[in-house]
Amino acid sequence: MQYYVVDVFAEGQYTGNQLAVFRGNPDTETCLKLAQEMNYQEVTFITSDEPVNGGYNVRVFTPINEIPFAGHPTLGTGFIVQQELAGKNTAQVTLNMQVGQIPVRFDDDGTGWMKQAEPKFQETYAAEVVAEVLGLSPDDFDPIFPIQAVSTGLPHIMTPIKTLDALQRATWNLAKFKQMVNWEAERAIKGLFAFAPQALKYGNDFHARGFVELITGMVEDPATGSANGCFAAWLAHHRYFRSHIVKARVEQGYAVKRPSLLLLDALDDGTSVSVQVGGRVNLVARGEIV
Numbered sequence: 001m002q003y004y005v006v007d008v009f010a011e012g013q014y015t016g017n018q019l020a021v022f023r024g025n026p027d028t029e030t031c032l033k034l035a036q037e038m039n040y041q042e043v044t045f046i047t048s049d050e051p052v053n054g055g056y057n058v059r060v061f062t063p064i065n066e067i068p069f070a071g072h073p074t075l076g077t078g079f080i081v082q083q084e085l086a087g088k089n090t091a092q093v094t095l096n097m098q099v100g101q102i103p104v105r106f107d108d109d110g111t112g113w114m115k116q117a118e119p120k121f122q123e124t125y126a127a128e129v130v131a132e133v134l135g136l137s138p139d140d141f142d143p144i145f146p147i148q149a150v151s152t153g154l155p156h157i158m159t160p161i162k163t164l165d166a167l168q169r170a171t172w173n174l175a176k177f178k179q180m181v182n183w184e185a186e187r188a189i190k191g192l193f194a195f196a197p198q199a200l201k202y203g204n205d206f207h208a209r210g211f212v213e214l215i216t217g218m219v220e221d222p223a224t225g226s227a228n229g230c231f232a233a234w235l236a237h238h239r240y241f242r243s244h245i246v247k248a249r250v251e252q253g254y255a256v257k258r259p260s261l262l263l264l265d266a267l268d269d270g271t272s273v274s275v276q277v278g279g280r281v282n283l284v285a286r287g288e289i290v
Contacts, residue, residue, distance in 0.1 A: 001026070001289045004080050004281035007071035009223035009260040009279035010254075016260045016282070017041060017223035017253070019076040019170050022289070023049065023084075028066065034289070035061040035270035041216045042070050044077045049085055055094035055101050056081050058264035062216040068098035069153030071225015071277060074114045078283040099153035111263070113278040114225070119233035122189070129180050130159060130265025134194065135171035145238055149189050150230035150273060156191035156210070157181075158234045167232050168255070172211050183214075190214035195250070201259075205248040209255055222253035225258035225277050232266035234272045243267040 001024035012017030020038040025047035035043045040063075047057045058075045060068060072073040081093045082104075100215060104114045125148070126143040141147065142160035149157045161167045181189045184226040195208040208231070210224035221227075228250055235246045255262040261280035 001290055003044045004283065006076045006079060007239050007282045007284055009225065010075040010261050010282045011261045013282065013283070014260060017072040017221065017258065019043065019073055021046065021077050022079045028282065031059060031061050032064070036063045039063060040215050041212070041218055041221055042073045044073045046077065046222040052096060054083065056192055057096045060097065060256040064217045067154060069226060071114070071227070071229060074095065074102050075104060075112045075225060075279060076281055078114065079112055082106060083283070110280065111278050112281055115275045116152040116275045118152070119230060120151045120274060121237060122151065122155060124148045125157060125180065133173050133176045133180055133192065135173065136159065136166055136169065140166040145240065148234065150234050152226065152229040152233065154188045154191065154215070154226040156193045156224070156227040156230050156233060157189060159192055159194040161194055161196045164196045164200070167194055167196040167207055167209060170194060170209065172213070174213055191227055192222070193224060195229060195231065199251050200254060201251055203249065204251045204261070206250045208250050208252045210252060216268035222256055222257050222258035223262060224252065225262065228264060229275045229277045232264035232275045232277065234270035235264070236266040236273055247252055
């Protein structure tokens, strides 16, 4: 099998979230073993070089299981489909994933955008409970907006923090998180996305951290495309900017030394919320599994 390594939501060379993209259709056990071999947050498999119903079939694996959707794997795989299969001048490709068809389009400057599924707004959580998960005080949380689970295919808990300092001090308590989300439940929520309305780099709107240990087996994610889609929907739905329109720049990955930049574009028209998440993809390597 041919495979590619790309950095997704990259700010420069060797930044962003790493992804391995395989071209082939091995059995599920082999897919999982290859995900463990690469040891990235996720890997994907383009299971056929030819489109099916207008899209390319894609499976997504973490080192611990298969998942129905993930953000940076969608954007990174869309890039490989464009570059290697559909044609470099193709403005948009479609990926067939377990959550449905996901379109990925490309601007003239190379920025990729993925349109995520309609968001679902779920339960809310008390600051006192989440504070124990993140090792913070309840006073560190923004009381104006809810701590709320949102899903565009993979649910994450949106967690507004008042200051960048508090967000940088946050730690991770897996046992407390399992208790909070009722881990024994059939559809337990597995991710937490914390953010503050300040940034380390000029021009960015938010600093964020994504805790994904129950999804990937790794505590913190360099760039969580699925969670940022949920975040864009949350911002629009709750009129964070006093507007139903959201355009924002989110920096992530600094705590794990993989600086990343994600672009958010959302619109809440009162009936539905449309969400797009964008960023740069850099090809790092190509090779062959023997």
